[in-house]
Amino acid sequence: MTKTLTTIGFDADDTLWQNEAFFRLTQARFAALLADYAAQDHLEDRLLAAERRNLGHYGFGVKGFVLSMIETAIEVTDGKVPASVISDLMAAGREMLRHPIELLPHARDAVEALAGDHRLLLITKGDLLDQERKLAQSGLGDLFDGVEIVSDKTARVYAAIFARHATQPAQAMMVGNSLKSDVLPVLDVGGWGVHVPHGLTWALEHAEAPQNHARFHLLPDLQGLPDLVEKLQGSHKI
Structure with missing residues (x-):
C-alpha cells in the first residue's frame, strides 16, 4: 500500500x-x-x-x-x-x-517523534552561515535527513527540493509559520501544507489562508503535528 x-x-x-x-x-x-x-x-x-x-x-x-x-x-x-x-x-x-538559539515549545518532541519513520528536511531561507550556526546550536541537526538553505521559497524551489530527495510532491508535507513561504507554494505543487502561526510575523510574509483546501491544516503549535501525520497516514489517500 x-x-x-x-x-x-x-x-x-x-x-x-x-x-x-x-x-x-x-x-x-x-x-x-x-x-x-x-x-x-x-x-x-x-x-x-x-x-x-x-x-x-x-x-x-x-x-x-x-x-x-x-x-x-x-x-x-x-x-x-x-x-x-x-x-x-x-x-x-x-x-x-x-544570539543563542531558543527552541519553541514542542519543537524537539515533534521532530524526534517523526524522525526515523519519515524523511525529515529542514527547508529555510536566510544567510547560509547564520542558518548553519542556528541548526548546530539547536541540537536538532542529526534528526534531519537533509538541509536546504534557499534564497526564496517558491513552488518551483519546493518541486526541485522534493525531486532531489526522491519524493513525489503528493507525498510531501511542509510545516511552518509563514503562509506565504511555507504553505501556499507547497499546496501549489500538490503537497500538504501545515500552518503553525507564530505570534510575530514579518510584514513581508503575510498572506491569506487558503479556503477549504483539502491539503491545508492549521495547528496552534507543534504538539499536535505527530497526531496529524498519523491521521493522514491512516487515511491512505494521496
Missing part, C-alpha cells in the same frame, strides 16, 4: 526556534538611535520599503536587515547620519548573529 507521507519539511525560524522577536528588538533600537530624525512609525515604513526593495540584492536574513537599516538611516537623515549610529547598527547585527 502506498504511503501517504514519506517526507516532512520543517521551516526553521519562528517554527522551530525564535527569530522575529530579535529583529523586533533590534528595530526598536534602530528607532531609538534615529529618534531625533524621524518618528518611529515613519521609520518603520521606510525600513520596510527598503527591505522589500533590497530582497533581490541581499536576500533574507540579518545581513540584509542591517544593510537596509543603514540605507534607511542615510535616507531619513539626508546623508547626515552620525558614524556612531552606523557603528551601533552594525554592532546590533553582530549581536543578532551571536
Whole structure:
C-alpha cells in the first residue's frame, strides 16, 4: 500500500526556534538611535520599503536587515547620519548573529517523534552561515535527513527540493509559520501544507489562508503535528 507521507519539511525560524522577536528588538533600537530624525512609525515604513526593495540584492536574513537599516538611516537623515549610529547598527547585527538559539515549545518532541519513520528536511531561507550556526546550536541537526538553505521559497524551489530527495510532491508535507513561504507554494505543487502561526510575523510574509483546501491544516503549535501525520497516514489517500 502506498504511503501517504514519506517526507516532512520543517521551516526553521519562528517554527522551530525564535527569530522575529530579535529583529523586533533590534528595530526598536534602530528607532531609538534615529529618534531625533524621524518618528518611529515613519521609520518603520521606510525600513520596510527598503527591505522589500533590497530582497533581490541581499536576500533574507540579518545581513540584509542591517544593510537596509543603514540605507534607511542615510535616507531619513539626508546623508547626515552620525558614524556612531552606523557603528551601533552594525554592532546590533553582530549581536543578532551571536544570539543563542531558543527552541519553541514542542519543537524537539515533534521532530524526534517523526524522525526515523519519515524523511525529515529542514527547508529555510536566510544567510547560509547564520542558518548553519542556528541548526548546530539547536541540537536538532542529526534528526534531519537533509538541509536546504534557499534564497526564496517558491513552488518551483519546493518541486526541485522534493525531486532531489526522491519524493513525489503528493507525498510531501511542509510545516511552518509563514503562509506565504511555507504553505501556499507547497499546496501549489500538490503537497500538504501545515500552518503553525507564530505570534510575530514579518510584514513581508503575510498572506491569506487558503479556503477549504483539502491539503491545508492549521495547528496552534507543534504538539499536535505527530497526531496529524498519523491521521493522514491512516487515511491512505494521496
